[in-house]
Amino acid sequence: KLPSTLQSIGNYAFYNCTKLEEIEIPALVKSVPYYGFYECTNLKKVALNDGLETIGERAFYQCSNLQEMIIPNTVKTIGEYAFRNCYKLEKVVLPALLEEIPKYAFAETAIMSIDIPSTVKRIGGYAFSTCRKLNSIALPEGITDIAGNTFANCESMTTIELPSTL
Secondary structure (H helix, E strand, O other): OOOOOOOOOOOOOOOOOOOOOEEEOOOOOOOEEEOOOOOOOOOOOEOOOEOOOOOOOOOOOOOOHHHHHHHOOOOEEEEEOOOOOOOOOOOOEOOOOEEOOOOOOOOOOOOOOOOOOOOOOEEOOOOOOOOOOOOOOEOOOOOOOEEOOOOOOOOOEEEEEEOOOO
């Protein structure tokens, strides 16, 4: 357990901690850093508290047993590759004020459906690529850019609702 007084976590802080199964990020921490939990292959549960503002690039990359991620509404930025190769990640709740889903953010996860907030304007390349269980998605009005290969290899995809803003 991390102390409630903890204010920051450094890059690679928990890299390859293969025995780590759960973690709660204290409320004073503003950022889950670059590669913060990279390759924590047994990490199943992460509690993110209100106050968190940023999930860094590759923060949870290859946390292959992570199953759910509820991102607090205080998060404004999610880094590239943040949840890539989280093969068991089925449920993701995105923050209400998010403006961009960056490249490879949720690639190769087990997401079946996801609600994209109306504030999202751009989805980066390969953001949901190889999400083999993703079967439908509704993109919000106001989105202006969907990069190449965003939904590549989503073999179960049957429905994509596009907004008039595209």
